[in-house]
Amino acid sequence: MTTPQCRKTLFGRRQGPLRGWILVHGRRYLPCTARSMSPRGALLEVEQLPTRLPFRFRLAFDAWDMTFDCEVRNIVLHVVSVLFEDDEASSADLYAKDEAAPPG
DSSP states (O other): OOOHHHHHTTTOSEEEEEEEEEEOTTSOOEEEEEEEEOSSEEEEEOTTOOSOOOSEEEEEESSSSOEEEEEEEEEETTEEEEEEOOSSSOHHHHHHHHHHSOOO
16 A cells, blocks of 8 residues: 555545545544545544544545545634645655656
8 A cells, every 4th residue: 555645646636525534543433524635635524523623633535545644724613624744755745756757
């Protein structure tokens, strides 16, 4: 399985609903819907948002076999804005590497 940073660059910005799950160790999974996604983060709609959502959690999607480590940036009502954490390089650096690679 490739790293999430490499896979994030495959879809670019994605508009429209995408079913997912917020994974918090020791808690039940929270269903969510990604309304907007980019290589750097996502806008999540969570119908049953708990009173305390951890600052960091994992995000998994039904459509893809991958998870993202996320940081909460903003919460308004039941909408959570998250930033994907990068382990090795920023998403912008990965785009630069893809563009610099020779064709073929």
